[in-house]
């Protein structure tokens with residue numbers, strides 16, 4: 141027997157959940173949003189990596205061959221993300237991958253998505269960086285690119301530049317309200333129209349509803365805020381429309397667990413997962429060479445020690461995103477700051493290894509390290525195994541989990557990695573500027589941009605959703621998060637996830653009455669706070 145009813149039940153409060161939550165509430169629907177993680181606000185964030193701080197809202201999930209990092213709080217991964225906000229290149233939407241035909245639905249092209257990208261850029265809002273806003277690390281990467289004959293550009297960021305202090309602590313939550321996460325736009329907008337957000341409510345399963353006029357019953361566990369492995373209660377809410385936006389790592393698991401009760405799932409649920417072609421590498425700089433490249437004076441061998449100043453992502457080169465190049469050979473190279481995490485990484489995949497004098501020397505010079513993110517085209521080779529008894533994965537400790545995802549690197553993906561590694565290495569090692577290292581942690585793939593585990597498409601065999609984000613065979617269930625994005629994007633994905641969620645919301649507003657939900661389409665983007 142259901143405890144309560146609502147028009148729209150949304151699972152997850154990241155980009156994919158907050159955006160439809162805002163529009164449906166603004167249209168007059170009764171909206172309840174269930175979020176597995178806690179709710180934090182600015183005063184709760186700490187610039188600390190201690191256990192019990194940031195790992196209360198970030199999970200590192202280890203699968204087979206892949207480690208994925210994702211948010212676990214109201215606002216989802218937008219609370220921990222680095223705010224790089226880029227439109228995907230046009231050629232991405234024409235990708236054929238290993239299918240041999242266009243992967244994206246016919247209804248979506250880069251030009252048709254531009255309208256939705258613009259709305260998100262205004263709602264968040266996204267700032268264009270001038271070169272005066274680019275700190276040392278971004279400038280050094282740009283100088284290295286320039287000397288190697290490549291262009292390099294500042295990266296647009298969802299950051300209020302007037303509030304940003306360049307403290308470089310985005311991943312632990314911004315303590316200056318400068319990062320424009322969902323906590324500053326769509327979520328307060330949804331709440332201003334009466335949407336109810338319930339943190340520490342972890343959805344387990346969707347079943348058919350019992351009450352006339354309602355389609356689905358969504359069951360959840362109330363999570364103990366002091367120990368996420370324990371539950372304090374449970375409940376069920378019946379809804380006319382269910383939006384699953386539990387993220388790429390959460391959405392397929394809920395649907396897999398619901399398969400029996402709902403009479404089956406499309407075969408693409410939990411398959412074709414993409415790691416966005418993410419690959420992390422490092423350059424360890426020779427400070428004397430840096431000095432001559434930048435024309436800056438410093439005592440011999442002394443690091444500038446300026447990497448910690450700035451924002452984690454500042455510049456990137458688009459030179460390798462040539463639409464004329466064959467698929468699996470196009471990629472972006474982006475400068476990234478992550479030394480505190482780098483220091484903890486178990487190893488690099490070429491000499492020097494984790495043990496030994498060479499590795500010790502390398503670690504001692506970590507202040508001279510720059511991380512590079514390579515975003516390539518992968519082959520959607522990720523597959524989720526059977527779901528755990530409860531939750532999205534098995535929690536092993538604070539912020540650490542073991543997941544069901546397996547990611548066997550396909551030869552096409554490896555080809556892209558090899559080309560991207562070679563390009564990054566050639567830029568960074570020119571004239572002995574730096575030594576180049578790729579990461580070999582416990583797993584081959586370090587992914588912060590998981591996508592496509594319940595993707596859209598035109599072919600029912602290889603896509604779980606139709607081009608309106610509706611789950612095939614289950615009218616009234618929609619997926620609007622990163623899981624719905626069909627392919628890797630060669631850029632950071634949040635703006636594309638958000639643009640697709642904007643588009644899906646507009647379609648939902650027009651179709652809600654088919655499911656018994658009365659809404660008016662105001663179409664106004666939220667006012668940023």
Ligand SMILES: Cc1cc2nc3c(=O)[nH]c(=O)nc-3n(C[C@H](O)[C@H](O)[C@H](O)COP(=O)(O)OP(=O)(O)OC[C@H]3O[C@@H](n4cnc5c(N)ncnc54)[C@H](O)[C@@H]3O)c2cc1C
Pocket residue numbers: 151152153154155156157174175176177209210211212213214215216217218220221222223224225226311341342343344385386387388390391394453531532588589590621622623632633634635637
């Ligand atoms: C450290 C880091 C840095 C990043 N930097 C960038 C960047 O600079 N630019 C960029 O574009 N992207 C970046 N990303 C990626 C980006 O943050 C994500 O792609 C995006 O936020 C995903 O949005 P989403 O709505 O799909 O999922 P999420 O934001 O992950 O939201 C899913 C939500 O669902 C909740 N949930 C999961 N399971 C359940 C359940 N069973 N019941 C209830 N709730 C559930 C989760 O707790 C979460 O809040 C970064 C990610 C990380 C981790």
